[in-house]
Amino acid sequence: MIVDDHAIVGGGLKQFLGNVGGFEIAGQARTGAEGLAMVETGKWDLVLLDIGLPDMNGIEVLKQIKRSQPDLPVLVFSMYAEDDYAMTALEAGAIGYLPKDCSPEEILVAIRRASSDERYLSPNLAEKLLCGSLPTSRKLPHDALSAREFDVMQMLSRGTPLVEIAERLHLSPKTVSTYRARVMEKLGLQHNTDITRYVLKHKLGQ
Structure with missing residues (x-):
């Protein structure tokens, strides 16, 4: 399932994954509330979640998904830089953090790993975590x-x-x-x- 308010993102991913094969986008939500409602209506293998939603902060949507479905993998797919939200998303239960400007190949690798319940970190993010150069999450x-x-x-x-x-x-x-x-x-x-x-x-x- 994709939770993203930009129709072109959902449509592009649907076409891309359809061409690759092996994956099906079975649900699309445009708001955080829609996404939370859809999570409860079916059995999903993976949620691709944006942070910049019109009604709710995506991190809050992530937290609520993990409260109700702790075993459901959620891959954050966002336009925000990793330095801004990666640690916050990972601490909130995301299985990975993927910037929207990454390559199609990286998107595919991330989705394959996340849907197999394996954590995904981009090479850039992994290096920053190892070096301790990533900003700590901002607690509210x-x-x-x-x-x-x-x-x-x-x-x-x-x-x-x-x-x-x-x-x-x-x-x-x-x-x-x-x-x-x-x-x-x-x-x-x-x-x-x-x-x-x-x-x-x-x-x-x-």
């Missing part, structure tokens, strides 16, 4: 949230009442209040409106 406040705290944060950002959150997550309202307090503390926020702004700013999906 929401990276410290647990999966449950993240769910509560997203619901609060949509204006969902605590009682309704409790019903959806099968928790008591008191427990949800505790999660809300932890979210506020970890993000350094004061009000629910601050949570909404934070979610929108970091494209965490609503």
